[in-house]
Amino acid sequence: MARSYVVDARRRGLGRRRERVVPIIDRLAEEHADAQIALRFRSDLELLVSVMLSAQTTDTNVNRTTELLFRKYRRPEDYLAVPPEELERDIYTTGFFRQKTKAIRGTMRVLLEEFDGKVPNRLEDLVRLPGVARKTANVVASELGHAQGIVVDTHVRRLSQRLGLTRHDDPVKIERDLQRVVPRADWARFPHLLIWHGRRICDARRPRCEECVLEDLCPSSRRKTEIRSRGFRSRKDP
Numbered sequence: 356m357a358r359s360y361v362v363d364a365r366r367r368g369l370g371r372r373r374e375r376v377v378p379i380i381d382r383l384a385e386e387h388a389d390a391q392i393a394l395r396f397r398s399d400l401e402l403l404v405s406v407m408l409s410a411q412t413t414d415t416n417v418n419r420t421t422e423l424l425f426r427k428y429r430r431p432e433d434y435l436a437v438p439p440e441e442l443e444r445d446i447y448t449t450g451f452f453r454q455k456t457k458a459i460r461g462t463m464r465v466l467l468e469e470f471d472g473k474v475p476n477r478l479e480d481l482v483r484l485p486g487v488a489r490k491t492a493n494v495v496a497s498e499l500g501h502a503q504g505i506v507v508d509t510h511v512r513r514l515s516q517r518l519g520l521t522r523h524d525d526p527v528k529i530e531r532d533l534q535r536v537v538p539r540a541d542w543a544r545f546p547h548l549l550i551w552h553g554r555r556i557c558d559a560r561r562p563r564c565e566e567c568v569l570e571d572l573c574p575s576s577r578r579k580t581e582i583r584s585r586g587f588r589s590r591k592d593p
């Protein structure tokens with residue numbers, strides 16, 4: 356279990372999770388107005404394949420690979436029309452290419468057999484696709500405009516813990532905690548905001564608390580001497 360910044364937050368008078376989360380979202384939305392998925396895609400199918408390829412590699416690497424890949428593979432049938440070895444070569448640079456090829460081909464088969472070749476947007480359908488776990492399903496559903504959960508990746512996990520929004524380490528439990536406090540309308544953008552804040556400011560090893568817009572809301576801020584009497588109003592408040 357993660358260190359309990361949840362308890363720290365209360366002890367320091369930062370308020371309850373539900374009260375802090377809205378100003379956290381408002382400030383991050385202002386600070387990272389450009390926060391969005393970094394993968395490049397032009398269709399639901401390209402989105403699904405990109406997210407499947409992004410496991411264990413960077414989004415930049417996936418984008419580099421898919422630039423050519425998506426010119427060659429446009430429909431689910433295209434992924435099944437070539438020998439597996441050919442697809443393996445085409446996605447080799449994203450790593451774990453054998454597993455990913457197997458998952459992509461299996462997914463294309465199910466799409467054709469059960470979903471008329473279309474990408475479903477319900478979480479329970481997405482997780483039935485081979486190689487599509489809850490995180491991938493959440494990303495795809497959110498990007499399709501049907502968020503039914505909150506994506507928890509390494510940045511979301513770290514920041515949710517540091518901000519005292521969860522005391523758990525397990526992604527499923529973290530997601531459950533976040534779903535309780537994050538307004539439903541923000542489920543899709545919330546992970547993007549945390550991911551971009553994690554990349555730009557709240558680094559895993561060296562968080563730059565002195566530059567952080569959440570400093571007075573954050574129980575794990577390194578600027579512990581700061582007086583926390585500013586309250587936790589949104590920046591948009593007068």
Ligand code: SF4
Nearest residue numbers: 557562564567573576
């Ligand atoms: S105050 Fe520090 S630990 Fe808290 S979110 Fe900001 S950078 Fe991260």
